[in-house]
Amino acid sequence: MPNRNASGRFNRRLGLLGLYLILSLGPLAILTAVNVYSVRQAAVTQTKDNLTASAASLGVAIDAQMNGLGAVVHSYSTTPSLIAALGTGDPLAFNQAEIDQRLQSLVSDQADVVVAFVTDAEGTLRDSVPADAALVGQSYSNRDWYRGIVNGRSPYISAVYQTAYGTNPWVVAAAAPVLDASGQRIGILVAAFGLAPLENTLLSVGQGDHIRLIAIDQLDHEVADTEGTPTKLVLDPGKPIGATNDVTRPELSRGRSPVYFVYAEMPDLNWAVLAQIPASRALAGSNQAILFTLGLAALMALVILAGLVLLARTLAQGDRDSAALRADEGRLRTIFNYAGVGIMTISTDDVVLSANPAMEAMLGYPPGGLIGMRFQEFTHPDDRPLSTSFRARLDSSNSGPVSMEKRYVRADGSVFWGQVTATPVQGERGAAPFSVSMVQDIQERRDSTERLEKLNNDKSHFVSLVSHEFRNALTGIQGFSETIRDEDLTPEDVRDFANDINRDAKRLARMINDLLDLERMEAGRVEFERAPVDLGALAAEAVEAAQLTSPSHTLRLEAEPALPEVSADADKMTQVLVNLISNAIKYSPAGGEVLVSVQATTEGVRVRVQDHGLGIPEQELERVFERYHRLEGGRPRDIRGTGLGLAIVKQIVEAHGGRIDVESREGEGSTFTFVIPWPAS
Amino acid sequence: MAGELILIADDEPSIRKLIGSFLSRRGYRVVVAADGEEALRLFLQEPPQLLITDLNMPNLSGMELLSKLAQSGRLGPSTATMIISGTKGLAVAAELEVSADDSLTKPIDMAELETRVKAALALAQSRSQKPG
Numbered sequence: 001m002p003n004r005n006a007s008g009r010f011n012r013r014l015g016l017l018g019l020y021l022i023l024s025l026g027p028l029a030i031l032t033a034v035n036v037y038s039v040r041q042a043a044v045t046q047t048k049d050n051l052t053a054s055a056a057s058l059g060v061a062i063d064a065q066m067n068g069l070g071a072v073v074h075s076y077s078t079t080p081s082l083i084a085a086l087g088t089g090d091p092l093a094f095n096q097a098e099i100d101q102r103l104q105s106l107v108s109d110q111a112d113v114v115v116a117f118v119t120d121a122e123g124t125l126r127d128s129v130p131a132d133a134a135l136v137g138q139s140y141s142n143r144d145w146y147r148g149i150v151n152g153r154s155p156y157i158s159a160v161y162q163t164a165y166g167t168n169p170w171v172v173a174a175a176a177p178v179l180d181a182s183g184q185r186i187g188i189l190v191a192a193f194g195l196a197p198l199e200n201t202l203l204s205v206g207q208g209d210h211i212r213l214i215a216i217d218q219l220d221h222e223v224a225d226t227e228g229t230p231t232k233l234v235l236d237p238g239k240p241i242g243a244t245n246d247v248t249r250p251e252l253s254r255g256r257s258p259v260y261f262v263y264a265e266m267p268d269l270n271w272a273v274l275a276q277i278p279a280s281r282a283l284a285g286s287n288q289a290i291l292f293t294l295g296l297a298a299l300m301a302l303v304i305l306a307g308l309v310l311l312a313r314t315l316a317q318g319d320r321d322s323a324a325l326r327a328d329e330g331r332l333r334t335i336f337n338y339a340g341v342g343i344m345t346i347s348t349d350d351v352v353l354s355a356n357p358a359m360e361a362m363l364g365y366p367p368g369g370l371i372g373m374r375f376q377e378f379t380h381p382d383d384r385p386l387s388t389s390f391r392a393r394l395d396s397s398n399s400g401p402v403s404m405e406k407r408y409v410r411a412d413g414s415v416f417w418g419q420v421t422a423t424p425v426q427g428e429r430g431a432a433p434f435s436v437s438m439v440q441d442i443q444e445r446r447d448s449t450e451r452l453e454k455l456n457n458d459k460s461h462f463v464s465l466v467s468h469e470f471r472n473a474l475t476g477i478q479g480f481s482e483t484i485r486d487e488d489l490t491p492e493d494v495r496d497f498a499n500d501i502n503r504d505a506k507r508l509a510r511m512i513n514d515l516l517d518l519e520r521m522e523a524g525r526v527e528f529e530r531a532p533v534d535l536g537a538l539a540a541e542a543v544e545a546a547q548l549t550s551p552s553h554t555l556r557l558e559a560e561p562a563l564p565e566v567s568a569d570a571d572k573m574t575q576v577l578v579n580l581i582s583n584a585i586k587y588s589p590a591g592g593e594v595l596v597s598v599q600a601t602t603e604g605v606r607v608r609v610q611d612h613g614l615g616i617p618e619q620e621l622e623r624v625f626e627r628y629h630r631l632e633g634g635r636p637r638d639i640r641g642t643g644l645g646l647a648i649v650k651q652i653v654e655a656h657g658g659r660i661d662v663e664s665r666e667g668e669g670s671t672f673t674f675v676i677p678w679p680a681s
Numbered sequence: 682m683a684g685e686l687i688l689i690a691d692d693e694p695s696i697r698k699l700i701g702s703f704l705s706r707r708g709y710r711v712v713v714a715a716d717g718e719e720a721l722r723l724f725l726q727e728p729p730q731l732l733i734t735d736l737n738m739p740n741l742s743g744m745e746l747l748s749k750l751a752q753s754g755r756l757g758p759s760t761a762t763m764i765i766s767g768t769k770g771l772a773v774a775a776e777l778e779v780s781a782d783d784s785l786t787k788p789i790d791m792a793e794l795e796t797r798v799k800a801a802l803a804l805a806q807s808r809s810q811k812p813g
Contacts, residue, residue, distance in 0.1 A: 464768070468737055471767035471787040476695030478788040483703060486791065493702075504695055 009319070017312055024304045032297040036290045043286030047260050047277060050209060055264035055275035058205040058213050062273065063266045065201055069110075069174040069193055070155035076106050077155070077176035077189040082118075086178050089186030091120040096127055103129035106191060115165040116191045118178070119146075123188065132165055140164075144219065145175035149188055157269055159219040163192050170195055172223070199224045210281045212259075218270040342439035346422075350374045350391065353434060362418070362441055364411040375437075380407030380415055394422050394435055405442065416443040458626070469511060476504035514644040521651040528655060532565035533573055535605045535676065536598045542577035543596050550585045558597040566605050567679040572652045579645045580609040580672050587670065588613030604658065604677035612669040616662065624662055625650040649674075685802055686710045686727060690720035690746065691735040691765065696787075700733065703791055704798065717741020721749060728760055731801050736766040736775055747779040759809035761801035765789065 076082065085098035103116045107129045117128035123141030140146060148156030155176035162168045171192035178187040202213050202224045215224040261276030336343055342359030344352055355370040363370065363378050370378075379387045383406040390404045401423040408418045422437040480497040483489070489497070520526045536559035547555045577596075584594040588611045595610040616624060625646050653660045653674045664670035687709045691697050697713040705711045712729070714720035718740045724732065732750075736743040743764060750756035764775050764784040776784040782801050785794065 468767040472693040472696060475788040476693075476699060479699035479703070479791055480695075482791045483699065487703075487706060500695055500698065 013312070013315055017308055020308055020311075021304075024308075025301055028297055028300055028304070032293060035293045039286045039289045039293065040283070043283050044260070047282040048262065051211060051260060051262035051275040051277060052264070054205065054209070054211050054213060055262045055273045058202065058215070058273045058275070059264045059266045059271075061201045061205055062198065062215055062271060063268055065197065066157045066172070066174070066269050066271070069172075069191070070157050070176070072106075072110055073174040073189055073191050074155040074176040076102065076191075077178045082189070083178055083180060083186070086118070086180075086186040089121050089180070089184065091124065091126050094118075094120075094126055094187075099127045100129065100131075103127060106189075110191065110193075112194045112197050114163060114169055114171050114192045114194050116189075119188045119190065121185045121187060126187070128165065130165075135164060138164070143173070145173040145190055146188070149175050149177050149185075157271075159217040160195065160221050160223050165192070172198065172217070195224060202226055209277075211275055211277050214274040214276070216272045216274060223271075342418075342437075342441075344370065344375075344437045344439070345425075346375055346435050346437055348433055348435075350376065359439060362410075362416075362439065363408060364414075369411070378409050378411075380409055383407050390420075390422075394424055405446075408439070416441055417446045418442060466511070466515075470508065473504040473508040473511075477501050477508070480504075514648060518644050518648050518651065521648065521655065526655070528569040528572060530567045530569055533568040533570045534563060534565050535568075535573060535607060536560065536563045538570065538573050539577055539596050539598050539607060542574060542581055546578070546581045546585060546594075552591040553585050553588060554591075554593045555581070556593060556595050558595065560599055563598060563600055563605060564678070566656075566676045568656050568676055569652075572655075573676075576649045576652050576674065577607070577609075579649050580674075583645060583672075584609050584611035584613065584670070587611060587615075601675065604675050606673060606675045608671060608673045610669065610671040615666040615668050616664040616670055617666050621662060621664060625660070684708060684710055685730040686712070687731045687733065687798070688712050688714065688720060688723055688729040689733045690714040690717060690738065690743065692716055692738045693735070696735070696765075696789075700789070700794065703794070707795065707798075709798075717743065717746040720746055724750060725755065728755065728757065730759065730805050731761045731763065731798060733763045733765060733798075736764060744775055744779060747781060751779065757809070759805050761805035763797065763801055 079102065081098055082102045085095035085102065087093045087095070099118050103118065106116045107113045115128055115130065115132075117125050117135070119125050119140060122139065123143070123146045124137060124139045125135050126137075128135055143158065144161060145156055145158035148158060155174055158173040158175060160170055160172050163171045163173075171194060173190050173192045175188055175190045177185045178189055180186045198215060202215055203226055205213060211226075213224075213226045214222055217223050259276045259278050260282050261274055263272060263274050265272045336356045339356055339358055342362045343356040344359050345354045347353055352370045352373050352375060355365075357367065360367060360370055376384050376387065386404070387406055390402065390406075394402050401421050403419065403421040405417060405419045407415050409415055419440045419442045420437050422435045424433065424435050426433050480501045484494055484497050517526070539559055540557055543555045543557045547553075581594060581596065588594065590613070592612045595608070597608045597610070599606045599608075650660055653676070656676050658674055658676045660672065660674035662670060662672050687704055689697055689700050689704075689711060691700075691713075692715055694715075697715070701711045701713050712723050712727075714723050716738045717734075720732075720734060721741060732747075734743040734746055738746075741749070743766075747756070747762060747764075756762070761783070762779075762781040764781045765787060766775065766784065767787050773784060775781065782804055783797055785797060
């Protein structure tokens with residue numbers, strides 16, 4: 001399902017991106033096309049205008065030039081001397097000298113005249129300047145100028161042709177009829193001009209602008225050309241010349257590369273001018289502008305595309321990020337749910353916002369049971385003020401976590417010590433700040449720390465105690481032995497001091513033995529020699545021995561007769577009895593009765609040692625069996641010992657599978673009771 | 682001057698007997714106390730020229746005994762004080778705290794004890810003879 005969602009989202013994104021692409025690139029393409037089209041149109045129009053202007057001005061120039069030639073010839077044809085020289089038009093009666101003189105005058109007056117001549121009315125040449133005998137008498141009625149004259153045009157500018165004179169150069173002839181007084185044509189005056197002036201005119205008009213100008217005569221000969229020598233061939237008027245002047249269709253022009261052209265006619269001469277320009281030339285400027293436009297458009301398209309790609313990548317990154325974020329959240333959720341420590345979030349007004357399963361289990365609440373509670377509700381009443389000040393510290397500390405140990409109250413009312421480490425959290429994006437509390441149950445650690453501290457204290461205490469006792473015993477031994485050595489003493493005194501030495505040495509030995517015994521028993525390294533034992537009999541012996549050393553106390557034994565035997569180490573049982581009885585005597589400094597009773601019970605044989613001495617304060621009752629423990633505080637200190645006696649007793653009894661208890665009331669005495677169980681049958 | 686009164690306070694009977702008999706044989710008058718309270722009582726009955734006290738005693742410790750005597754003004758210059766302790770460091774510290782004249786550490790060398798007792802008595806005597 002997530003995949004399908006992802007691909008659906010992907011497709012939607014793709015569609016959206018496509019839409020953006022169309023919306024942004026579409027108008028750009030239209031704008032670009034419109035711009036290119038209008039630039040191209042403008043260029044074409046400009047070209048057309050240029051061509052038209054060039055063609056028109058050339059047309060005007062040629063027209064003027066040719067008409068000028070015509071006018072010159074006309075004026076010579078109407079000179080009376082020439083008319084007179086031709087007489088009636090009979091070539092035989094022509095005044096050759098006068099004609100020759102007129103022609104000489106015309107040639108010398110006009111530059112560029114290749115040859116000037118006079119024909120009769122039928123077009124047969126009668127005289128020419130320069131003179132050429134080969135031409136005289138030849139008929140030129142096939143010439144265009146002749147047809148023009150015959151057709152009544154006067155003066156007439158001919159189409160170009162190769163003259164028969166000299167080296168037969170190309171010429172254009174200006175012809176005018178010579179008329180008599182009655183208007184009868186009596187001859188024709190013709191001046192053949194070279195094409196150089198025409199070409200000069202062409203070049204002067206068509207200079208620059210890459211426009212090719214071609215002059216065309218009435219017979220569609222190419223007369224002059226700004227590019228190269230004109231062919232003088234008849235141009236096909238259908239294509240392109242004369243067919244169209246639609247400059248938007250350069251493909252119609254002649255030649256390999258397309259051209260734009262304008263065809264302008266000169267009505268007087270019946271000549272025409274073709275102005276043309278290669279399309280590549282004509283559009284070069286606009287091409288640049290179009291190229292610039294296209295380049296700009298491409299750049300814009302690129303920018304848009306890049307933007308869209310960036311957007312797509314950002315979106316994709318966003319997808320990946322949010323996927324990664326979801327994965328992170330999943331992991332965090334897992335950590336929250338499975339963490340071994342309790343985790344809570346707590347609002348600034350002390351309300352639990354969330355709690356993980358470990359936290360709920362620690363406090364004994366059902367899932368969700370902590371949410372909405374105030375944390376003081378599960379804080380031990382004694383620790384609430386501390387906890388509140390802790391919260392205040394948390395609020396005032398800017399970032400760092402703060403930690404404290406306090407007691408928590410479970411749902412069932414039981415109490416445990418916990419360590420809470422709380423960190424203030426600034427809510428993201430304006431959410432309310434809260435704090436994250438991590439809670440660890442440290443009850444066990446505290447217990448063991450307490451035990452260790454106590455053990456350590458007890459050990460220190462024991463060392464100083466043992467040191468004191470040992471030193472006292474040693475002082476006695478050393479001092480008395482020195483005294484015996486150094487002093488003159490009576491034999492009685494010597495015996496007395498030797499006794500003291502002996503007693504102190506024994507005390508030292510007993511203390512060392514006790515210590516070693518206890519160490520061995522606690523380490524489980526003592527072998528008990530079990531045998532059937534009559535505890536009543538052992539108690540009787542112990543009482544008797546104690547009575548002998550403590551005459552100020554009354555020792556009484558209450559033992560059931562014929563007690564069943566238990567399985568025990570007799571020596572160790574004696575040690576237990578002696579220790580308990582001597583304790584009872586020690587802690588009854590004022591004397592009094594010590595009662596030892598031995599009874600059979602369902603459990604086993606029960607032995608009680610009861611005194612009416614000092615008793616044990618209630619707060620110390622639990623600890624009397626602990627090693628190194630001796631009653632403290634305001635007790636008569638002449639009650640001596642290492643504090644190991646009861647610890648040894650407990651070890652022995654428990655090693656036999658039994659148990660030992662004490663009941664006591666301060667000032668009224670104590671009762672120690674131990675039970676050795678029946679042997680397992 | 683023979684026959685000076687020496688008060689010995691120690692909860693350990695062996696020590697009392699050892700020191701007591703030793704000093705008696707040297708011609709001093711000796712009284713012994715089993716704890717601080719008894720020592721205080723005996724001191725007030727007749728101030729000794731030398732008080733030898735154990736530190737670690739029931740009911741009233743050696744320190745408490747010396748402080749009490751000093752505070753009540755009963756510990757005059759004519760009484761020398763000597764502390765006995767199982768721990769040397771403790772003895773020296775106590776000596777400084779309650780301005781005892783001397784201290785000894787158990788086990789006690791008897792010849793050393795004799796020298797120290799003589800010196801302490803001489804000190805007390807010289808103090809008591811000074812004017813003022």
